Amino acid sequence: MPTFQSLFQNNRVWAKNKVDQDPTLFSRLVKQQNPEFLWIGCSDSRVPANEIVGLMPGELFVHRNLANLVLHTDFNCLSVIQFAVESLKVRDIIVCGHYECSGVAHAMKKSDVGGLPESWLRHVEDLAMKKQCELSEISCDAQRLTKLCELNVQEQVRNVSRTDILRNAWRRGQHVAVHGVVYDLADGLLHDLNVSVTGL
Ligand SMILES: [Zn+2]
Secondary structure, eight states, rough: OHHHHHHHHHHHHHHHHHHHHHHTTTHHHHTTOOOEEEEEEEOTTTOOHHHHTTTTTTSSSEETTOOOOOTTTHHHHHHHHHHIIIIOOSSSEEEEEETTOOHHHHHHHHHHHHHHHHHHHHHHHHHHHHTTHHHHHHHOHHHHHHHHHHHHHHHHHHHHHHHHHHHHHHHOOOOEEEEEEEEEETTTTTEOSSSOOOOO
């Protein structure tokens, strides 16, 4: 099992490999970042953003939280979106959910995790209530969870698209698209939910 100290050894090996592959990588990155993508994903340790889409340091601007939520009152997430759109001028915003998301599962089972996570995940519970008709047509629990993971991504794509940040960007004629994708833990594959928004 890795220890805190062993992470430094891992890090030295990683940095050396990167320099071997691309000798000027760090000297370029230290000057500026120029990512084309903003990734909004779940904090789940099994969904490492850069790694699953094969992007290098500097290529993906990342925000992650429990159950990949975008709330209109979350200044943390909104600050990241505003910085990504207005300063970094990313071209694509990717909301990435994943199947078997424990945050989404928690909202369905209504089990008690307590504290702040409980309050945070109530937003997913609200979504499940809003989509009750659609979800109740699915009798299998696992399939219902799969569906809610997808609906949650769609809802967050809508939330990103409806921020003043995106509305203003589109009004200015800036090209930026918002996409919804879902990652399958079972096979490591990413699926496009085809809910992309390129303007309102
Ligand atoms: Zn998750």
